[in-house]
Amino acid sequence: MPHDLIIKNGTVVDGTGAPREHADIAVSNGVITEVGKVDGSATRTIDAADLIVAPGFVDPHTHYDAQICWDDITSPSCWHGVTTVMMGNCGVGLAPCKPESREVAAWDLVNVEAIPFDVLNQGVTWDWESFPDYMNAAAKRGSGLNLGFLCALTPFRHYVLGEESMERASTPEETATIAGLIRESMEAGAFGFTTTNTLQHVGYKGRPLACRLASHDELRAYGNVLKDLG
Numbered sequence: 001m002p003h004d005l006i007i008k009n010g011t012v013v014d015g016t017g018a019p020r021e022h023a024d025i026a027v028s029n030g031v032i033t034e035v036g037k038v039d040g041s042a043t044r045t046i047d048a049a050d051l052i053v054a055p056g057f058v059d060p061h062t063h064y065d066a067q068i069c070w071d072d073i074t075s076p077s078c079w080h081g082v083t084t085v086m087m088g089n090c091g092v093g094l095a096p097c098k099p100e101s102r103e104v105a106a107w108d109l110v111n112v113e114a115i116p117f118d119v120l121n122q123g124v125t126w127d128w129e130s131f132p133d134y135m136n137a138a139a140k141r142g143s144g145l146n147l148g149f150l151c152a153l154t155p156f157r158h159y160v161l162g163e164e165s166m167e168r169a170s171t172p173e174e175t176a177t178i179a180g181l182i183r184e185s186m187e188a189g190a191f192g193f194t195t196t197n198t199l200q201h202v203g204y205k206g207r208p209l210a211c212r213l214a215s216h217d218e219l220r221a222y223g224n225v226l227k228d229l230g
Contacts, residue, residue: 002040002043003043005028006026006046008038008046008049009049010024011048014035023036058084059077059082059084062077063087064085065094066109074144083146085145090152091194091212093154093155094155096128097126099126101158102124107203111206130181132184132188151186154209154210155210157178158210161210168213183225194211195211196209197212
């Protein structure tokens, strides 16, 4: 049986700490089946002479939450061998978001990540409200890289508390609602939630990011969602 893919003549760095080696790699049904001198035919052959052949890189800390709306190859990460990016870091993001709160979410990104407001205003598609909606919108657009989604706590708190999220901790009832939204997002495929307590992280109108006002009881409740889901 021919292989689906043979990558020939590359310098293999396999990520295990083993010395690099000059080798071919055969792939069938999406699985590496041989590493070494590979004989036989393949549906597709890539000549990797003078190139490194290595596993893809995961970038665990990015802020492509808005950029994925207009950049389906997620540059410049793709230019550096990154194959998976994790978004939603530092407690700042774009979902969940009610239509009347879109400007607040955008200005949080402007102030924390120095993304120009005009770029966000023109580029963000806003074809979502909930966090699962946001992930589904990304899936429909498609992406050249694998996208991993973290639940940024600021928009979750703002979704439930409104502008008071930038002023106070949530009540037990509000905390339970936020925890439920995080649970829903995790069950839809999110990897966890993020927050920050860094003082320079200010957002809309120079006010603290909403996640900075979360109490210990809140954070414990949100952490317990992850614990419950394993």
